[in-house]
Amino acid sequence: MLHRRSALFGPAAIGATAAAGLLVLTACGGSIGNKSDSAGKGRTTITVGTTDKIIALDPAGAYDQGSWTPIQNIYQHLMTVEPGAKTATPDAASSCSFTSPTTYTCTMKPGLTFSNGDPLDAKAAAFSFNRVDKVNDPKGPSSLLTNIKKATAQGNKVILTLGTPDQTVPLLLAGGEGALVDPKVFPENKLLDSGKVIGSGPYKVAKYDVGSQLVLSKNPKYKGSDKLNNDQVIIVYKQKASDLKLSLENGDIDVAYRTLSPTDLQSLQKESSKGVKVVYGPGAEIRYVDFDVTTQPGKQKAVRQAAAYLVDRKQIASDVYDNSVEPLYSIVPTGLIGNTQPFKDIYGTSPNVAKAKAMLKAAGVSTPVKMTLWWNPDHYGELSGDEYADIAKQFENGGLFQVTRRSVDWNSYDEDSKKHAYPVYELGWYPDFPDPDDYLSPFFIKGGFNNTGYDNPTLDQIINAQRGEMDQSKRIQQLSQAQQIVAQDVPLIPIWQGKQNAGVRSNITGVKDTFDASFNFRFWLVGKK
Amino acid sequence: MRAYLVARILLVIPMVWILLTLVFLLLRVAPGDPITAALGGQLPPAELARRRHAAGFDRPIIVQYFDYLRQVVSGNLGKTQQGESVTHVVLVNGSATLELSIFALLFALVVGIPIGLRCGRRRDGAFDTFGRLFGIITYAAPVFFLGLLFQLLFTKKLGWLPPSGQVSSTLQAEISDGPHLLFFEALFKGDMTGLSDVVKHLILPAVTLGLLITGVVIRLVRVNVIQTLQGDYVEAARARGIPERRVVMRHAFRNALVPIVTVMGLQAALLLSGSVLTEETFNWPGIGNRLIQYLQNRDYLAVQGIISVFAIVVVVVSLLIDIVNAILDPRVRY
Numbered sequence: 001m002l003h004r005r006s007a008l009f010g011p012a013a014i015g016a017t018a019a020a021g022l023l024v025l026t027a028c029g030g031s032i033g034n035k036s037d038s039a040g041k042g043r044t045t046i047t048v049g050t051t052d053k054i055i056a057l058d059p060a061g062a063y064d065q066g067s068w069t070p071i072q073n074i075y076q077h078l079m080t081v082e083p084g085a086k087t088a089t090p091d092a093a094s095s096c097s098f099t100s101p102t103t104y105t106c107t108m109k110p111g112l113t114f115s116n117g118d119p120l121d122a123k124a125a126a127f128s129f130n131r132v133d134k135v136n137d138p139k140g141p142s143s144l145l146t147n148i149k150k151a152t153a154q155g156n157k158v159i160l161t162l163g164t165p166d167q168t169v170p171l172l173l174a175g176g177e178g179a180l181v182d183p184k185v186f187p188e189n190k191l192l193d194s195g196k197v198i199g200s201g202p203y204k205v206a207k208y209d210v211g212s213q214l215v216l217s218k219n220p221k222y223k224g225s226d227k228l229n230n231d232q233v234i235i236v237y238k239q240k241a242s243d244l245k246l247s248l249e250n251g252d253i254d255v256a257y258r259t260l261s262p263t264d265l266q267s268l269q270k271e272s273s274k275g276v277k278v279v280y281g282p283g284a285e286i287r288y289v290d291f292d293v294t295t296q297p298g299k300q301k302a303v304r305q306a307a308a309y310l311v312d313r314k315q316i317a318s319d320v321y322d323n324s325v326e327p328l329y330s331i332v333p334t335g336l337i338g339n340t341q342p343f344k345d346i347y348g349t350s351p352n353v354a355k356a357k358a359m360l361k362a363a364g365v366s367t368p369v370k371m372t373l374w375w376n377p378d379h380y381g382e383l384s385g386d387e388y389a390d391i392a393k394q395f396e397n398g399g400l401f402q403v404t405r406r407s408v409d410w411n412s413y414d415e416d417s418k419k420h421a422y423p424v425y426e427l428g429w430y431p432d433f434p435d436p437d438d439y440l441s442p443f444f445i446k447g448g449f450n451n452t453g454y455d456n457p458t459l460d461q462i463i464n465a466q467r468g469e470m471d472q473s474k475r476i477q478q479l480s481q482a483q484q485i486v487a488q489d490v491p492l493i494p495i496w497q498g499k500q501n502a503g504v505r506s507n508i509t510g511v512k513d514t515f516d517a518s519f520n521f522r523f524w525l526v527g528k529k
Numbered sequence: 530m531r532a533y534l535v536a537r538i539l540l541v542i543p544m545v546w547i548l549l550t551l552v553f554l555l556l557r558v559a560p561g562d563p564i565t566a567a568l569g570g571q572l573p574p575a576e577l578a579r580r581r582h583a584a585g586f587d588r589p590i591i592v593q594y595f596d597y598l599r600q601v602v603s604g605n606l607g608k609t610q611q612g613e614s615v616t617h618v619v620l621v622n623g624s625a626t627l628e629l630s631i632f633a634l635l636f637a638l639v640v641g642i643p644i645g646l647r648c649g650r651r652r653d654g655a656f657d658t659f660g661r662l663f664g665i666i667t668y669a670a671p672v673f674f675l676g677l678l679f680q681l682l683f684t685k686k687l688g689w690l691p692p693s694g695q696v697s698s699t700l701q702a703e704i705s706d707g708p709h710l711l712f713f714e715a716l717f718k719g720d721m722t723g724l725s726d727v728v729k730h731l732i733l734p735a736v737t738l739g740l741l742i743t744g745v746v747i748r749l750v751r752v753n754v755i756q757t758l759q760g761d762y763v764e765a766a767r768a769r770g771i772p773e774r775r776v777v778m779r780h781a782f783r784n785a786l787v788p789i790v791t792v793m794g795l796q797a798a799l800l801l802s803g804s805v806l807t808e809e810t811f812n813w814p815g816i817g818n819r820l821i822q823y824l825q826n827r828d829y830l831a832v833q834g835i836i837s838v839f840a841i842v843v844v845v846v847s848l849l850i851d852i853v854n855a856i857l858d859p860r861v862r863y
Contacts, residue, residue, distance in 0.1 A: 047698045053822075056611065136576070193612055207702060210613060211822055212814040215702045236698045239812050242677075246684050246692035253698060378825075411827055 043231040046508070046526050049244045049253035050237060054214065057194035057205065058186065059128070059179035060135040063144070065258065065430055065519065068176035070214055070235060073523045075179035075199035076224060078106045078125060078158065079170050081434065081518040083525065086337060088170040091224060092120060092180055092200070093158070096173070101165040101468065106158045106173075114182045115204040115219045122153035127183040129160065134189050141177035144432055165468030167475065171433040174518070202228055202524045211237055216523065229510055229527030241382070248503045249274055254528070255511060256503035257521060261382060262322040268503045275506045280324075281515020284333045285498035286439070287325075287380065287428045289373075289391065291491055294453035295423050297371050297401075302363030304490035307401070307424075308347045309356035310394050317496055320386045324501060328494040330483045331443065332436040335517045337472075338479030339436065342487035343494060353398035360400060368402040371395065374417075374425035379410040388426060391495070418451045427492075434517035436479050437467050444486070454491035530855065537851050541844055546598075548840035553597055556833050562586040563829035584830075597833075606834030610826060615834030618819055623838065624708030625695055626815035629734055629807065630800045632712075636739030637746050644743075645750025649785075650777055652755055660747055668744025672803050676737045676810035683733060690733055693812035697726050709814065734811040741803045742796050749792050753785035760784070787858045794850030798843050 052066030059071055080091035090096055093106035112120035129151035136142045148169075150161040162169065172178060185198045195208040202224065203216035214235040218228055236253055238244045245264040248256040249271065260268070269278050289307075291298030298304055313327030326334070329344035347355075360367055373395070375388035385407070392403040408416070417425055427450065432438050440463045442449050444456065459482060466478035486492070500515040510525035556563075564581050581587050585596065600607060606615035641664075648660035667675075684692040691697070696704070696711055700723060704711070712731060715724035757763060758781045766776045805817030812818070816835060823831040 045699060045702075138576075191612065209701070209814065210611070210618075211819060213698065213701055232702075234698050234702050236694075238693065239809060239818075242680075243693045243812055246680060247694075250684060250688070250691055252691055252694070411825075 044229070044528050045232045045234060046230045046255065046523065046528070047234045047236060047253045048255045048257055048521075048523070048526075049247050050235060050256075050258050051239065051241055051244055052258050053211070053237065054194065055139050056137075056191060057197045057208070057214075058191045059141070059176055059181060060132045060186075061137040061140045061191040062176055063139060063141040063432075068519075069258075069521045070216065071176045071179050072520045073201055073203045073216060073233070074197065074205060075181065075201045076112070076120065077174050077178045077180060079173040079178070081171065081174045081516075081520065083513050083522065084516050086434065086517070088174045091174070092125070096170065098470075099159075101470075102162040104160040104162065104169050106160075108156045108158065109223075110156070112200055112223055113221050114185075114198050114200045115221050116182065116185070116198050117221065118182045118184050118198075120180060120182075120200045122156050122158045124183050125158040125180050126151040126153040127186075127188075128180045129178075131181065131186065131188055132177060135191060137191060140191075141175075141432075144172065144175070144177045164464070165470075167467060167469060168433065168435045168437045171435045175433045177432070200224075202226055203233065206232070213237065226522070226524050228524040230523070233523045233526075245503065248276060248505070251275075251505065254505045254508050255526065257511075258502075259381060260501065260503055262320075262324045265324055265501055265503070266322050272506065276503060277506055278501060278503050279512045279515070281500045281512055282335050282517060283498045283500035283515070284335060284431045284434060284517040284519065285428065285500075286328055286331075286333055287387075287426065287495045287498075288328075288331070289493040289495060290417075290425050290427045290450055290452055291454075291493075292420050292423050292425075292452045293491060294420055297369045298423055298452075300363060300365060301489060302359050302365055303369055304493075305347075306356040306359045306365075306369075307395055308343065308487075308490050308493050309352045309359065310397055310400070311347075311391065311493055311495065312351045312394050313495055314349065315394075316387055316390050320383055320390055321496070325496040325498050328497040331486050331492065331494055332439045332479065332483055333497040333517075336434060336436045336439075338466075338476045338483075340480045340483050342484045346487050351394060351397055353400070356400055357398060367400050368396075369400065370402050370404075371424055372404045372406055372422075374406050374408070374413070374422040376410055376413045376426060377407050379413070380426065380428050384426060387495075418449075420451070420453070431517065431519055434519070437463070440479075440482055441467065444491070452491060454489070456485060456489060459485045459489075533855055534852065537848060541848055544844050545841055548844065549598060549601060549837055550594075552833060552836050552840060553594055556829055557590065563827075563833075566827050566829060601837055606837065607830045609823065609831040610828045615831055618831070619816060619835065619838050620708055622709075622814055622816045622819050624710050625813060626801075626804050626808070626817060628695075628710050628712055629731070629738060629804055629813055629815055632731055632735035633738035633800060633804075633807075634742060634796075636735055637742035640739070641743040641746025642750055645747040646754055646777070646782060648747065648751040649754025649758065649781075657751070660751065664744040664747035664751075666744070667740040668748075670740070672737055672741055672806040673810045675740060676733070676807060679733050679737060680810075691730050692733075693730075695727070695730055695814055696723070697730075700726055734807050734813050737810070738800065738803050738807040742800065745796060745799070746789075746793070749789050750785065753788055754781055757781040757785045787854060790853055790857060791850055794846055794853075797846040801839055801842065 052069065054070065055064050055067045056062045057067065057070060059075060062068060062071055076092040078091060078093040079088035079096060081088050092109060092112055094109045096104065096106040099105045108122050108125065114120055129145065129148055132140065132142050132145050147163045147166050148160050149163050152159045180200065182198045186192045195205065197205055200222065202219060202222050204219040206217040207215040216233045218231050238247065241259060241261045241264055244256045245260060245268065247253045265278050268276050291304050293299055317323055317325050317327050329341040330339060332339045373388060373392055375384050377385060388405055392405050395401040395403050416422065445460050445463060447453065447455050462478050462482045466475045466482065469475040469478060502511050504511050507529045509527045509529060514520065514522040514525045562581060564584055564586055565577060585593060604616060606619065608614055609618065644660045648657040651657050680692050683690045695709060711727045715727050763776060763780050766780050804815060805820060807813065808815040808818040809821055820832065820835050
């Protein structure tokens with residue numbers, strides 16, 4: 001009897017229980033290979049790999065490139081930036097214009113609907129803008145819309161009331177922060193789960209496996225002007241650039257977009273025999289060295305100017321980044337209206353130790369100047385370490401500076417850099433919208449987002465003036481003045497400007513067409529030969 | 530057996546309670562709270578205070594503690610910063626980890642036991658030296674390093690196997706939400722295309738993680754077989770003229786199994802920690818992969834939920850091992 005009871009717990013019983021458990025879990029699980037509507041025959045599916053991450057697919061909770069890329073494809077906006085264009089044109093609106101310096105009015109196109117059939121009208125558009133402010137998510141874009149004080153719907157018109165005159169509004173409306181959402185689906189005061197979002201753009205969310213994959217399928221109710229060259233886009237999220245490259249070579253993905261390392265790009269360029277190529281396009285991502293002007297050594301302008309004389313941007317671009325980036329000589333990158341090259345004009349394109357020495361001597365600064373240079377290893381790419389080793393060497397050129405390098409993880413870095421914890425440190429910037437103001441206002445007005453202590457009322461005045469200036473030629477003049485002041489005061493040293501790039505399978509078309517300063521990856525342009 | 534089983538199951542309760550208490554306390558040793566840690570510096574103090582209040586972090590710690598225990602007991606592990614249910618994450622991603630662990634363990638046993646047995650039988654011979662060396666190397670080699678080497682060889686150089694993921698991107702897009710035991714799904718549904726794709730993706734991560742355990746298995750089997758082969762009952766069996774192969778398999782190996790099963794059970798913790806690195810290396814959509822993402826995002830509530838599950842898994846596995854031991858060796862029950 002005892003023996004029989006024991007048999008109940010014998011290996012066979014345990015094995016059977018385990019098998020039954022697996023069966024139950026399997027039964028609860030999804031089905032593999034039998035879902036007919038997602039990848040039917042004759043449909044074009046594009047698979048895009050990336051090391052970016054999605055923070056949120058609800059536009060009110062997204063202020064990062066990883067989230068904005070799918071958002072720009074899921075939602076429509078009042079305005080849009082056509083590929084290669086520098087200005088915005090109407091999208092969900094039939095027309096938009098300034099009806100007064102502080103009122104921007106858009107007339108909605110008739111008959112637009114979201115992918116669930118709900119109407120996209122002026123009320124929905126007004127709701128979308130007011131909602132970003134109400135949700136006020138810390139990781140969201142509410143700070144970008146602070147100048148839009150109120151959005152109201154009047155018939156088929158959306159009226160945006162601005163705090164101050166602002167010429168950047170049309171471009172702002174075309175960005176991720178201007179995505180139009182369905183008031184019947186999105187809660188007014190809180191974020192919606194990323195898997196449940198509804199838009200009216202070219203694609204709709206078919207499936208979202210957090211951290212792993214996002215499947216976008218053609219939105220049959222899309223009534224915009226963009227023609228889709230594919231039926232479905234699968235975005236695959238990878239942890240490492242090396243994995244991204246291997247997946248492209250292996251054919252598991254069609255496009256490797258953000259972020260392949262320069263070494264990977266060079267290697268892929270030589271792999272045309274494996275059916276892989278690299279495409280480049282203009283970009284507006286920048287990197288710069290920031291000075292905290294409340295503390296030494298950056299407290300003295302002469303020290304900052306001397307450092308500017310010592311930087312060799314060409315060497316960094318070629319030695320560290322294999323020329324996948326370009327030297328940057330202004331806070332406003334090339335390709336945007338009003339860009340000038342004041343750092344080149346004042347400090348030259350090659351290091352000038354003699355002038356740096358003279359600058360320090362004239363200011364009575366004893367050398368070597370001790371400097372702690374901070375950089376971040378996990379946010380700006382794996383080459384930041386090499387870049388800042390080079391910059392440290394360049395600063396030490398001629399014995400004028402004595403540099404100690406320090407690094408810390410991104411969460412601490414991001415938080416502490418705004419608390420005057422780092423005297424000299426690495427930072428980067430991705431554009432929110434392709435306008436020079438996006439490289440000026442956030443950086444310098446009232447001390448700027450990075451809280452470096454640099455405050456120049458004249459510069460603030462010029463920046464505010466250019467933002468509201470209706471006359472383009474006058475605005476360009478003001479932009480030039482602002483860039484000149486930045487180069488003279490050196491609150492930061494621009495280092496490089498990135499080019500957009502992607503590794504693609506050789507049968508893929510349209511990737512190059514989407515690369516421009518707007519940073520929008522328009523999936524609908526990508527097709528297969 | 531029943532009394533032993535009841536006593537052993539009752540012991541699980543204080544074990545789980547102690548582990549959950551430790552998890553709760555450890556995550557509160559650091560100053561501040563999860564909301565402040567994740568969002569401090571990004572929000573105005575008033576908004577931060579509102580969120581702390583909404584999440585209940587301004588309540589006395591003892592109240593938070595009992596609330597946490599109540600939630601875990603009811604199967605509610607809280608929500609991630611992005612509003613996802615941690616229980617759902619554990620179910621979906623945990624099943625991918627389970628699949629990986631099953632095949633890693635299977636690989637370790639299939640490779641480790643025969644090598645360990647042969648090493649034990651031919652002590653100090655050439656094969657024994659090779660076996661011991663192999664065991665040390667596989668145990669000592671970092672999982673991520675081994676994984677990268679395999680990726681370089683089998684993906685980059687030979688092009689035989691995919692570099693990462695649990696299944697091809699296009700096939701994954703067709704799978705609906707839910708636990709991802711893709712191997713078993715494809716097998717039970719007779720989907721040979723899917724099965725072949727899943728197996729190709731499974732080989733490298735399972736072998737990488739399996740090799741970590743293989744070293745332990747080899748050394749364990751070897752040592753125990755050597756010990757049991759020196760036993761009087763083995764000598765007696767030999768004296769009765771029983772063939773050597775049968776002596777080893779029926780008398781020595783079977784008796785050597787008890788400590789092997791015990792130690793192998795304890796390897797569950799090693800498998801879980803190894804799976805974190807393996808999943809990171811191979812972009813495997815398991816619970817370890819998610820844990821790293823939550824740690825990077827300072828999502829302490831999600832981390833707390835997942836570590837709680839890890840702790841419970843280790844306790845449950847040790848319970849199962851005790852039961853199996855009791856079956857294999859009746860002395861254990863008394």
